[in-house]
Amino acid sequence: xxxxxxxxxxxxxxxxEIRRNNLEVVLRHLSLAGPDSRASIASRAGLTRSTISRLVxxxxxxxxxxETGPPQVQGIGRPATMLELDGRHVLAIGAEVNVDYLAVLVxxxxxxxxxxxxxxxxxxxxxxxxxxxxxxxxxxxxxGTLAGLRVGRQPIVAGLTVAVPGLVDxxxxxxxLAPNLRWSGVPVAxxxxxxxxxxxxxxxxxxxxxxxxxxxxRVGGHAGTPDLIYITGEVGIGGGIIVAxxxxxxxxxxxxxxxxxxxxxxxxxxxxxxxxxWEALIGLHALLRAAFPGGPGQHGGPGRHGGPGRHGxxxxxxxxxKAAAVARLARAGDADVLxxxxxxxxxxxxxxxxxxxxxxxxxxxxxxYFTLLADWILPPAARALIEGALAPDAGGCTLTTSxxxxxxxxxxxxxxxADQIISDPAMLDSRSRPPAS
Ligand SMILES: [Zn+2]
Numbered sequence: 437x438x439x440x441x442x443x444x445x446x447x448x449x450x451x452x453e454i455r456r457n458n459l460e461v462v463l464r465h466l467s468l469a470g471p472d473s474r475a476s477i478a479s480r481a482g483l484t485r486s487t488i489s490r491l492v493x494x495x496x497x498x499x500x501x502x503e504t505g506p507p508q509v510q511g512i513g514r515p516a517t518m519l520e521l522d523g524r525h526v527l528a529i530g531a532e533v534n535v536d537y538l539a540v541l542v543x544x545x546x547x548x549x550x551x552x553x554x555x556x557x558x559x560x561x562x563x564x565x566x567x568x569x570x571x572x573x574x575x576x577x578x579x580g581t582l583a584g585l586r587v588g589r590q591p592i593v594a595g596l597t598v599a600v601p602g603l604v605d606x607x608x609x610x611x612x613l614a615p616n617l618r619w620s621g622v623p624v625a626x627x628x629x630x631x632x633x634x635x636x637x638x639x640x641x642x643x644x645x646x647x648x649x650x651x652x653x654r655v656g657g658h659a660g661t662p663d664l665i666y667i668t669g670e671v672g673i674g675g676g677i678i679v680a681x682x683x684x685x686x687x688x689x690x691x692x693x694x695x696x697x698x699x700x701x702x703x704x705x706x707x708x709x710x711x712x713x714w715e716a717l718i719g720l721h722a723l724l725r726a727a728f729p730g731g732p733g734q735h736g737g738p739g740r741h742g743g744p745g746r747h748g749x750x751x752x753x754x755x756x757x758k759a760a761a762v763a764r765l766a767r768a769g770d771a772d773v774l775x776x777x778x779x780x781x782x783x784x785x786x787x788x789x790x791x792x793x794x795x796x797x798x799x800x801x802x803x804x805y806f807t808l809l810a811d812w813i814l815p816p817a818a819r820a821l822i823e824g825a826l827a828p829d830a831g832g833c834t835l836t837t838s839x840x841x842x843x844x845x846x847x848x849x850x851x852x853x854a855d856q857i858i859s860d861p862a863m864l865d866s867r868s869r870p871p872a873s
Contacts, residue, residue, distance in 0.1 A: 473516035530849025597849035647848025649676020669804025726776035785820025
């Protein structure tokens, strides 16, 4: 089952199922369409006014819906009280472990961000066990802060979804293979669950790019674009593909690994061990290699283990600091760096053209470090996209950068958790309170 998809209206027969379905219909409508009246929801859902009033009453009692503002006149008839999604006490936690950082982002049920923290972290040096412990520590800090959240009700942890750059067996809650983290068969969700003791709140794991694509589709600059592809811009390059409004996953949920399209079989070695994958040509390490060809020891580039370099970027900085160092040199007109960025941009466009030929998306959205270097990467990439796409004008595909930056995957994790509550709000009754820090 597709866990990251926006749910369709479910079917069910038992009384509980019907009630659950109806509650979901109301919540999902308010979540996707915004504030609305009981009468309008009733007519859109094909339910009676009295049924909607009863459902809304339940949801108000749960704190998931609230009446808002003075009554508004809608067409003919008496003014209607508007309803909106509430759930300010519902904490949906998105987390991420990536090669060089950890992140936690918490929203309420309506997607309002209530907490965000990202921290530079060397996940390769520390290995999976320590990395998961460190991520749990970051989550604990968030929960400690949010335990004091004053929203009229005691905060409830709805769940946690962790984003990982690799192949994820979602039903087993296991990272099957994450080459850049050097993880294989890591039960990250179960381990986080043990460490955080979240009680019945579900902890799940998903591919970072898939979650980021859902975040783009739901809250990004291209929200609502039904055919889009999100490309991560980290050490690894992953893809999240939304087709006709639904994430593409494939038979085992391993779809979207666009970073391992092999564009140059005699090219540089990829983190997966093959040569010439797209990731080896445009990932963050490819950028740093191209911009600082001597490596951190010789030319002072911002390497992972090097000391402060020629450009003033200490090791252990998050990826945006490394990209910012490249941007500073580009802005200063450093010829080598400008040549490197033009080369990366061309490869970005060549890969994007392949994707445009296969999927005919409306938008290919570049995330991560690309957002900081768009001025130099997008122009050559757009030219290569047009050149490489069979369809005129790249089939209507726009190549652009994400407005969500490095937060996209964690944001997608929080959306995934909130979606689970919207699908079955009664589950909240048994959810845990944030443990005291
Ligand atoms: Zn590869």
